[in-house]
Amino acid sequence: MADLTQASARELARLIATGEVSAVEVTQAHLDRISAVDAKVHAFLHVDADGALGAARAVDEKRSRGADLGPLAGVPLALKDVLTQKDVPTTCGSRILEGWRPPYDSTVVRKLREADVVILGKTNMDEFAMGSSTENSAFGVTRNPWDLERIPGGSSGGSSAAVSSFQAPLAIGTDTGGSIRQPAAVTGIVGVKPTYGGVSRYGLVAFSSSLDQAGPFARNILDAALLHATIAGHDPLDSTSIDAPVPDVVTAARAGDVTGVRVGVVRELNGEGYDAGVRQRFSEAVALLTSLGAEVGEVSCPHFDYAMPAYYLIAPSEASSNLARFDAMRYGLRVGDDGTRSAEEVMAMTRAAGFGPEVKRRIMIGTYALSSGYYDAYYGSAQKVRTLISQDFAAAFEKFDVLVSPSTPTTAFRIGERTDDPLKMYLADLDTIPSNLAGNASMSLPVGLSPDDGLPVGLQIMAPALADDRLYRVAAVLEAALALQWGHALIEEAPAL
Amino acid sequence: MSTTYDEALANYEPVFGLETHVELGTVSKMFCGCGTTFGAPPNTQVCPVCLGLPGSLPVANAMAIESTIRIGLALHCTIARWCRFARKNYFYPDMPKNFQISQYDEPLCVEGYLDVEVGDSVVRVGIERVHLEEDTGKSLHVGGSTGRIHGATHSLVDYNRAGIPLVEIVTKPVPGTGALAPEVARAYVTELRETLRALGVSDVRMEEGSLRCDVNLSLNRVGATEWGTRSETKNVNSLRSVERAVRSEIERQSEVLSAGGRVVQETRHFHEDTGVTTSGRSKEMAEDYRYFPEPDLVPIAPAADWVESLRDALPELPFERRRRLREEWGISALDMQAALNAGAVAAIESTVAAGASPRDAYKWWMGELARQANERGVEVSTLPVTPSDVARISVLVNDGKLTDKLARQVLDGVLACEGSPDDVVAARGLEVVSDDAALGAAVDAAIGADPDAAQKVRDGKVAAAGALVGAVMKATGGKADAARVRELVLERLNTDA
Ligand SMILES: [Zn+2]
Numbered sequence: 001m002a003d004l005t006q007a008s009a010r011e012l013a014r015l016i017a018t019g020e021v022s023a024v025e026v027t028q029a030h031l032d033r034i035s036a037v038d039a040k041v042h043a044f045l046h047v048d049a050d051g052a053l054g055a056a057r058a059v060d061e062k063r064s065r066g067a068d069l070g071p072l073a074g075v076p077l078a079l080k081d082v083l084t085q086k087d088v089p090t091t092c093g094s095r096i097l098e099g100w101r102p103p104y105d106s107t108v109v110r111k112l113r114e115a116d117v118v119i120l121g122k123t124n125m126d127e128f129a130m131g132s133s134t135e136n137s138a139f140g141v142t143r144n145p146w147d148l149e150r151i152p153g154g155s156s157g158g159s160s161a162a163v164s165s166f167q168a169p170l171a172i173g174t175d176t177g178g179s180i181r182q183p184a185a186v187t188g189i190v191g192v193k194p195t196y197g198g199v200s201r202y203g204l205v206a207f208s209s210s211l212d213q214a215g216p217f218a219r220n221i222l223d224a225a226l227l228h229a230t231i232a233g234h235d236p237l238d239s240t241s242i243d244a245p246v247p248d249v250v251t252a253a254r255a256g257d258v259t260g261v262r263v264g265v266v267r268e269l270n271g272e273g274y275d276a277g278v279r280q281r282f283s284e285a286v287a288l289l290t291s292l293g294a295e296v297g298e299v300s301c302p303h304f305d306y307a308m309p310a311y312y313l314i315a316p317s318e319a320s321s322n323l324a325r326f327d328a329m330r331y332g333l334r335v336g337d338d339g340t341r342s343a344e345e346v347m348a349m350t351r352a353a354g355f356g357p358e359v360k361r362r363i364m365i366g367t368y369a370l371s372s373g374y375y376d377a378y379y380g381s382a383q384k385v386r387t388l389i390s391q392d393f394a395a396a397f398e399k400f401d402v403l404v405s406p407s408t409p410t411t412a413f414r415i416g417e418r419t420d421d422p423l424k425m426y427l428a429d430l431d432t433i434p435s436n437l438a439g440n441a442s443m444s445l446p447v448g449l450s451p452d453d454g455l456p457v458g459l460q461i462m463a464p465a466l467a468d469d470r471l472y473r474v475a476a477v478l479e480a481a482l483a484l485q486w487g488h489a490l491i492e493e494a495p496a497l
Numbered sequence: 498m499s500t501t502y503d504e505a506l507a508n509y510e511p512v513f514g515l516e517t518h519v520e521l522g523t524v525s526k527m528f529c530g531c532g533t534t535f536g537a538p539p540n541t542q543v544c545p546v547c548l549g550l551p552g553s554l555p556v557a558n559a560m561a562i563e564s565t566i567r568i569g570l571a572l573h574c575t576i577a578r579w580c581r582f583a584r585k586n587y588f589y590p591d592m593p594k595n596f597q598i599s600q601y602d603e604p605l606c607v608e609g610y611l612d613v614e615v616g617d618s619v620v621r622v623g624i625e626r627v628h629l630e631e632d633t634g635k636s637l638h639v640g641g642s643t644g645r646i647h648g649a650t651h652s653l654v655d656y657n658r659a660g661i662p663l664v665e666i667v668t669k670p671v672p673g674t675g676a677l678a679p680e681v682a683r684a685y686v687t688e689l690r691e692t693l694r695a696l697g698v699s700d701v702r703m704e705e706g707s708l709r710c711d712v713n714l715s716l717n718r719v720g721a722t723e724w725g726t727r728s729e730t731k732n733v734n735s736l737r738s739v740e741r742a743v744r745s746e747i748e749r750q751s752e753v754l755s756a757g758g759r760v761v762q763e764t765r766h767f768h769e770d771t772g773v774t775t776s777g778r779s780k781e782m783a784e785d786y787r788y789f790p791e792p793d794l795v796p797i798a799p800a801a802d803w804v805e806s807l808r809d810a811l812p813e814l815p816f817e818r819r820r821r822l823r824e825e826w827g828i829s830a831l832d833m834q835a836a837l838n839a840g841a842v843a844a845i846e847s848t849v850a851a852g853a854s855p856r857d858a859y860k861w862w863m864g865e866l867a868r869q870a871n872e873r874g875v876e877v878s879t880l881p882v883t884p885s886d887v888a889r890i891s892v893l894v895n896d897g898k899l900t901d902k903l904a905r906q907v908l909d910g911v912l913a914c915e916g917s918p919d920d921v922v923a924a925r926g927l928e929v930v931s932d933d934a935a936l937g938a939a940v941d942a943a944i945g946a947d948p949d950a951a952q953k954v955r956d957g958k959v960a961a962a963g964a965l966v967g968a969v970m971k972a973t974g975g976k977a978d979a980a981r982v983r984e985l986v987l988e989r990l991n992t993d994a
Contacts, residue, residue, distance in 0.1 A: 321584050326551075
């Protein structure tokens with residue numbers, strides 16, 4: 001194999017399992033790639049070369065003993081810095097957690113270790129996953145490999161950039177309002193938000209508990225399915241984790257089929273405010289699905305128009321409470337503790353210094369929305385909207401097996417373009433938020449480059465809760481048909497760095 | 498009764514309410530697997546969950562939920578068919594997450610009552626709610642003179658207590674008890690403690706803080722329909738203090754009102770040493786806890802048949818038990834109250850079970866043993882004598898093998914740990930002498946030594962026999978059966994009496 005970093009995860013696992021290459025070689029190739037390009041991209045906040053090589057050596061030893069290797073054994077992966085990995089720095093992109101090394105593994109990390117996946121390091125993100133561009137990281141911006149002047153999406157921008165720049169074949173992100181799907185869309189890769197409760201949140205530093213969900217990034221559908229299957233499953237440490245069999249996403253990804261599949265195009269997730277190039281590629285993909293045998297129709301989900309305001313009440317409300325624990329008393333940053341100040345003053349000074357402006361904005365919005373006298377008008381109303389959105393989905397899924405929309409209204413915007421206009425920034429998640437509010441499964445996959453700017457366009461597929469396999473079944477067919485049209489995978493068009 | 502107190506009650510009607518916090522005796526904490534042993538070295542019973550480390554998640558302790566439902570059932574409450582935990586948000590260093598997982602508008606149990614006995618009357622105290630929450634850590638303020646935060650140079654926090662399941666039991670306001678209010682308040686806490694003990698859900702040790710009380714009190718002008726402003730007195734941590742705190746607040750508020758003042762809605766602190774309360778923080782600027790449903794936990798939905806099975810399995814409750822025992826023992830409510838206050842009910846019951854008559858058992862425990870306990874300054878139940886010892890002594894007396902005087906000596910021996918009653922009888926040679934041959938000689942000797950008395954008896958003055966019987970008893974060291982001695986004296990002196 002000429003360049004191990006160009007290979008898919010499945011191919012790398014096969015090469016390692018057959019002994020054609022060692023896991024150490026695979027890991028070293030990716031560490032070299034990181035050394036070569038990450039100065040330009042800044043996908044990683046922390047590269048754990050020793051840990052990764054150690055894990056790779058263990059895989060090689062295991063193989064030499066003749067032990068069975070899992071489907072992703074020895075495959076390198078980039079981990080969003082919002083999931084704990086024992087003794088490895090976890091910052092959530094925030095100064096307030098600088099220096100904290102968690103004493104425990106998140107369940108996702110435990111499952112990755114058990115599957116012999118090699119964790120290369122921790123990726124950059126919007127502070128506490130609040131943002132759509134990774135510009136809100138306290139540790140600098142991450143750049144889009146397609147155009148280094150543009151954002152890689154967010155909040156999981158480090159993970160999307162790492163995968164799209166071939167620094168890792170796989171990455172873990174988290175998606176609260178679109179933080180996996182939107183970065184996947186703007187970097188031309190696959191990103192999946194599993195059904196809420198499908199992947200354990202234990203060890204995922206909470207932004208908005210009722211919305212957060214970890215999921216896979218990959219450069220193709222089958223790789224995403226393999227990673228999805230690895231991290232999913234019931235976890236007794238997470239009460240909201242679903243105690244049901246994991247949908248067979250790997251089989252679905254291998255046996256794609258859209259014949260007779262009813263595909264609903266969501267009327268509310270298109271039109272005004274969408275780039276012409278995005279709309280064009282989306283329409284072409286929908287037409288392609290029709291030609292492949294899908295039964296395509298239009299569906300209206302009227303309450304989706306209220307998804308954005310409801311989200312910006314629920315998520316900040318939960319965040320205002322979740323982020324209260326960062327108070328300098330037990331871990332992380334401590335400011336102003338000079339022996340003259342009270343604990344309360346040290347807490348206030350630490351939080352003032354440790355949180356960035358977007359985090360503070362959301363803490364304030366959330367605190368206000370939960371205040372007595374305002375609770376019913378804000379948090380209470382938002383919960384009602386959430387119920388209505390779930391009902392819209394339920395009605396739509398009676399008529400359609402999956403729903404589709406563009407993943408995001410525009411392609412990757414320029415760094416700095418929206419930082420002064422939070423509302424404009426929030427629009428990046430317009431299409432993705434409804435699935436978080438309803439808790440259903442959703443995916444973004446690349447469907448071409450926009451004729452406007454030559455940047456990737458993503459198509460979002462939405463499926464009912466616990467029907468994650470439908471995403472893969474439809475996406476696999478579309479992926480194959482598109483590759484046939486283009487003569488190669490879209491990601492191969494990404495510029496060399 | 499002091500003048501102040503009498504005056505207060507002449508003008509005002511006290512209305513009190515009690516909020517009781519009970520630490521459950523579960524093996525593990527409320528939301529994690531940590532142990533709950535009291536007095537363990539600081540911060541040794543902690544983990545990522547109860548330390549509120551980023552990423553950790555709570556999982557509700559099923560046994561704690563069961564215990565809370567059992568408490569609710571014992572207090573005749575309605576058990577919620579569906580309810581949720583809620584977050585109570587406020588910053589304090591002893592709270593690892595800066596929110597407490599509690600319950601707000603959806604408590605597990607509502608609308609019950611507890612009957613308490615005061616003197617000959619029964620007062621029904623309404624229960625507003627019983628809910629489940631987690632305890633906080635404990636702060637230790639170092640460097641100040643009083644252990645209080647003011648003047649302290651620094652504070653230490655022990656999180657061993659953080660996350661211990663805590664049940665809060667809130668009464669409805671209790672009006673109409675007049676001058677008995679302090680006594681009724683105390684009787685309520687006593688009855689509640691006995692009930693919790695019977696349920697086996699807590700060790701209910703007020704001195705270790707596993708049962709803690711807040712006392713709310715307001716005064717209404719006699720005949721007024723509007724209720725007065727209430728104060729909330731914290732830190733009332735013994736039965737005696739409950740009584741004193743109610744009384745002290747009646748006196749204080751009455752003085753304020755009589756002087757034309759206004760009672761301030763505030764938190765007050767009770768001082769064990771002086772028996773008075775002092776002002777804490779004002780509650781007129783109510784703290785906003787921004788309650789909202791805990792998104793990390795799923796709702797509690799106890800199955801109706803499970804709740805019924807818990808109800809069926811409830812033990813006999815103290816109130817019912819006392820009513821049954823009073824009937825079985827044939828004693829008055831006051832006598833039962835005395836036994837309860839002395840902590841002797843269980844001992845009496847066991848003594849009856851071991852073969853003593855209820856009358857004898859009550860007499861021994863509330864008479865001689867109560868006196869001994871009082872002398873030693875201990876609870877009667879802690880004396881080194883078992884109910885079966887007492888029953889055995891009682892049987893020996895009834896069989897004529899011991900006189901009351903000898904029986905007390907046997908008891909002394911048992912209390913001195915000389916062995917069982919039979920051991921003490923044997924070792925100390927305390928058995929009644931009823932052998933006629935041995936007694937005959939003593940009787941003859943007595944008659945010979947007091948011919949005057951003998952002649953008087955012969956002349957029909959039977960009362961004179963007492964001197965002879967006394968002489969025999971003296972000669973035998975009190976071990977003789979006095980009734981038999983009297984028979985022998987009269988036989989010897991040929992009287993018909
Ligand atoms: Zn713990």
